[in-house]
Each structure stands twice: as structure tokens, then as C-alpha cells.
Amino acid sequence: MDVELLDQSALTTERPSAVGLVTTYIRQAMRDGRLVPGQRLVEPDLIAALGVSRGTVREALTRLQGEGLIEFERHRGARVRILTRAKVLELNQIRAVVEGLGARLAAEHATDADVEHLLSVQLPFGEASKDYSTYNERLHNTILEISRNESLSSFVSATLLETFRLHFWQTLLKHEVTLRSYSEHEAVVDAIVNRRSEEAEKRMVEHVHGSCAAIMASPDHYFAR
DSSP: OOOOOOOGGGOOSOHHHHHHHHHHHHHHHHHHTSSOTTOEEOHHHHHHHHTOOHHHHHHHHHHHHHTTSEEEETTTEEEEOOEEHHHHHHHHHHHHHHHHHHHHHHHHHOOHHHHHHHHHHSOOHHHHGGGHHHHHHHHHHHHHHHTTOHHHHHHIIIIIHHHHHHHHHHHHTSHHHHHHHHHHHHHHHHHHHTTOHHHHHHHHHHHHHHHHHHHHTSOGGGEEO
């Protein structure tokens, strides 16, 4: 594994901060496609490159394991978690229900101020495509916030959405995929803005399933057998 050096001055002797830097580095590498499903995380490489202790690296890896982003193999160490196609479909079924409910509740509870904010987040495609990952995350989070269900929002952001985004984000950033995704976002936003709750739920479910279809088109080596 090639590990890029971080600014050593950014590291502190405080264990929590060092652990946070290691987890942030690994997350970013997954987002950038420098770490892909199944790729091994070599502890000595991380220790040497980031200037942290073995204990710090192991704590960071354990934290990421708890979030479902990496896994440990006996006698082989840590690697980026690799999901079976069946597991991706299972998680997608859950995510579709949860985010669909969020969209329905957003349409039911949206105030005029919420609508104004949501429309400001739904950027024109040209602007959104400059940093689609940030735009996408902000839009989904805004819809969950408008739903007024705090448990729903924290559940999605801490588990399913994060897992999907980091494992398959490079696939979801392909131009043809973002075009489809953006069009689906427009339909969801329109339904919420016009308080059509059933349609908002339906459109969000369709959007999540569309994203899953794009993920399922990924090469076989992205999935466990």
C-alpha cells in the first residue's frame, strides 16, 4: 500500500487526536480511490508514514472495523472491507426504506424556511458537479434534517450511507451516474417542496435503488465471493 506523508506538525502527542488523523487518512484514501475494497492496510507503512505509534494505528483500525469499513483476517491483518453482492443488496434494501421514510417525513414537516434552505442546497448541475460528493452528502443530510427525526438522521449518517459512500464512491462519481443521480434528486426535492409525501418517498426509494444498480455494475473484484 502506498501511503502519502501527512504534515507531521499536524500530529500531536494526544492519543485521541492521533487516532483521529489515522482514521481520517484512511477514510479519505477510500474516497479518493487510493484504497479499494479488499486492499490490505499494512500497519508498519501507516506507522512510518504518519509518525504514530502501533497502538494508535491499531486503535484507529478497530474504530473503523466497528463502523463496518475495514475487517480483520486471522494471521493476515486488516483490509478494506469487501462486501458480497448479496450483502450490498441487503444493505440497499434497508437504506431505501430508511431514506424513503426520511423524504416522506420531510415533505410532511417542511416549513417555508426549510423549503428555501432545501432549494439553496439543490445546486444547478454545473455547480454541483464540481464537487458532487459534497453536494450529494449535503442534500441527503438536509432532507434528513427536515424530517425532524433525529434518530433517523443519525442512523443513516453513521452506518449505511457512510459505508456505501466510502466503499463505492468512485463508481458513483462516474459522469453518467451523476447525471442520473442529479435528475432523481430534482424529483425528490420537487416532491418535498410541494409537500407530496408519498411521491417524495417513492422518488427517494427509486433513487437509492438506482445508486445500488450502479454499484452492482462494479467489477467483480470489488465484491467478496
